[in-house]
Amino acid sequence: MSTVSHLPTPLALLSRAQAGDEQAMNHLLDGITPYVARLCRSVTHDDGADAAQEALFAIYRGLPTLREPAAFYGWVRAVTLREAIRTVKRAGDEGVPVQVDLGQEANPLDAVHISDVLDRLSTSHRQVLTLRAYGLNEEEMARVLSLPVGTVRSRLHRARRRFREAWLPSAA
Numbered sequence: 001m002s003t004v005s006h007l008p009t010p011l012a013l014l015s016r017a018q019a020g021d022e023q024a025m026n027h028l029l030d031g032i033t034p035y036v037a038r039l040c041r042s043v044t045h046d047d048g049a050d051a052a053q054e055a056l057f058a059i060y061r062g063l064p065t066l067r068e069p070a071a072f073y074g075w076v077r078a079v080t081l082r083e084a085i086r087t088v089k090r091a092g093d094e095g096v097p098v099q100v101d102l103g104q105e106a107n108p109l110d111a112v113h114i115s116d117v118l119d120r121l122s123t124s125h126r127q128v129l130t131l132r133a134y135g136l137n138e139e140e141m142a143r144v145l146s147l148p149v150g151t152v153r154s155r156l157h158r159a160r161r162r163f164r165e166a167w168l169p170s171a172a
Helices: 010-018 022-065 069-091 108-120 123-133 138-145 149-167
Strands: none
Touching (some): 010 022, 010 069, 022 069, 069 138, 108 123, 108 149, 123 138, 123 149
């Protein structure tokens, strides 16, 4: 028989944190910090720690308003990406290169090529492609970027076309 103690599940922590249990809130935030930090670093690079701190604070403040516990991780992702983009805008560095975490299965050479192509795109195109790579839909991207959904759709369409043209010059 195993003597491993059982830690509360994130959903159990979530309900306790929403009810005002500070210890549960601390455990919940500690548990999501690596995920939040990774997302922020991929968007902001040098300001990743600042963005992560802002995101965790926004999550702390907004947690009582989350109505659907099953949506927790998607909500955390959206809040984190929104705060990372705000950090970039506050820093006034519209030329920040955005990297997408391709996972360990990806060919490292492909990652270099993808980063190179992304670096050649405009900031607005890099942003929508990065948010899409993290799984956000057009409505979520619109909220994160504070733009109308139609603007996000047109940017995404143009960004994909420009990425394809840069990735496969012969296909243009």
